[in-house]
Amino acid sequence: MSETKNTPFLEVKDLRVEYFTKEQVVHAVNGVSFTLEKGTTLGLVGETGAGKTSICKSILRILPDVGARIPSGEIRLEGQDLLKISEKEMRAVRGQKIAMIFQDPMTALNPVQRVGDQIAEVVSLHMKGTKEDFKKRAEEMLEMVNIPKQRYVEYPHQFSGGMKQRVVIAIALACNPELLLADEPTTALDVTIQAQVLKLIGELRDRLGTSMILVTHDMGIVATYCDTVAVTYAGSIVEYGTKEQIFDHPTHPYTIGLFGAIPNMNVDEEWLHAIEGLPPDPSHLPTGCAFHPRCPYATEDCAKEGFVKPVTTPDGHTCVCCHIDEVLKGEK
Numbered sequence: 001m002s003e004t005k006n007t008p009f010l011e012v013k014d015l016r017v018e019y020f021t022k023e024q025v026v027h028a029v030n031g032v033s034f035t036l037e038k039g040t041t042l043g044l045v046g047e048t049g050a051g052k053t054s055i056c057k058s059i060l061r062i063l064p065d066v067g068a069r070i071p072s073g074e075i076r077l078e079g080q081d082l083l084k085i086s087e088k089e090m091r092a093v094r095g096q097k098i099a100m101i102f103q104d105p106m107t108a109l110n111p112v113q114r115v116g117d118q119i120a121e122v123v124s125l126h127m128k129g130t131k132e133d134f135k136k137r138a139e140e141m142l143e144m145v146n147i148p149k150q151r152y153v154e155y156p157h158q159f160s161g162g163m164k165q166r167v168v169i170a171i172a173l174a175c176n177p178e179l180l181l182a183d184e185p186t187t188a189l190d191v192t193i194q195a196q197v198l199k200l201i202g203e204l205r206d207r208l209g210t211s212m213i214l215v216t217h218d219m220g221i222v223a224t225y226c227d228t229v230a231v232t233y234a235g236s237i238v239e240y241g242t243k244e245q246i247f248d249h250p251t252h253p254y255t256i257g258l259f260g261a262i263p264n265m266n267v268d269e270e271w272l273h274a275i276e277g278l279p280p281d282p283s284h285l286p287t288g289c290a291f292h293p294r295c296p297y298a299t300e301d302c303a304k305e306g307f308v309k310p311v312t313t314p315d316g317h318t319c320v321c322c323h324i325d326e327v328l329k330g331e332k
């Protein structure tokens with residue numbers, strides 16, 4: 001039996017993440033499952049607080065040691081459950097197999113270390129060679145992100161925001177990871193720079209054949225860069241399918257609300273104007289479907305625990321809603 005043939009590149013199953021504060025438990029991720037095939041890009045879409053960063057950090061196993069817990073789940077990379085391997089084995093996975101680009105380049109770079117050395121240091125952790133080899137690789141990486149190698153010796157404060165994020169991209173890609181987690185990689189940048197930086201990420205991904213999870217607010221970005229889409233709400237995936245399925249036949253009332261909203265790359269709050277109300281507090285989630293208090297289709301059943309289940313839509317994608325017949329008729 002050829003097991004590898006059917007093993008997805010990345011498979012996340014029933015992932016849960018909780019944070020503990022003095023007063024309460026934050027249910028940040030509540031049973032998330034998805035797969036990613038090699039060389040493809042999944043768009044993880046949803047508003048602030050939906051659990052997107054927690055999902056990415058779980059995959060890289062960089063949740064805080066204290067105050068965070070993964071009560072259930074599997075994260076299989078080529079069949080191997082990353083939640084089961086040792087910290088030492090995980091260190092080899094980080095950087096070499098999976099790398100992450102964080103939202104804010106300011107926090108990702110060391111202000112008192114030369115940018116070139118910061119890339120070389122990451123290379124040295126994962127590749128064999130001499131100091132000169134590491135430096136050369138770092139220079140190549142700078143040029144790959146369109147920064148002249150002469151700027152190797154400069155410090156982060158000498159770089160603009162867009163250039164800093166390009167250094168972060170160079171660091172992430174320095175060891176040629178198979179999977180890149182790009183967590184809102186351009187949200188902190190000026191609007192004019194955002195498109196450039198995304199284009200660069202897209203070009204490098206295509207050139208290197210990197211698989212990617214792209215976290216974004218922006219459906220326009222999803223349309224350009226993603227193959228599949230998972231719409232997240234209150235720590236759950238409410239709709240999941242190919243980009244074409246989600247764009248041509250959005251079926252979850254929340255997704256439809258997203259498409260009805262005017263996209264704004266900068267302001268989260270305005271993005272969801274079309275959906276009334278606010279997302280729930282993850283330490284006090286509504287019972288049943290977490291979206292029901294805001295949903296125009298909600299009935300009493302939607303608040304019942306275990307009533308709302310994933311269904312397959314007519315075009316074959318997954319939607320977690322018990323009113324898709326009404327939704328598809330566009331009754332509201």
Ligand SMILES: Nc1ncnc2c1ncn2[C@@H]1O[C@H](COP(=O)(O)OP(=O)(O)O)[C@@H](O)[C@H]1O
Binds near residue numbers: 028046067
């Ligand atoms: N270290 C933490 N301690 C307590 N709560 C946290 C921590 N990190 C994230 N959270 C909470 O978990 C929820 C999900 O956060 P996050 O994964 O960052 O969502 P997103 O990336 O979609 O904005 C939010 O309510 C957030 O406040």
Ligand SMILES: [Mg+2]
Binds near residue numbers: 052053054183
């Ligand atoms: Mg986030």
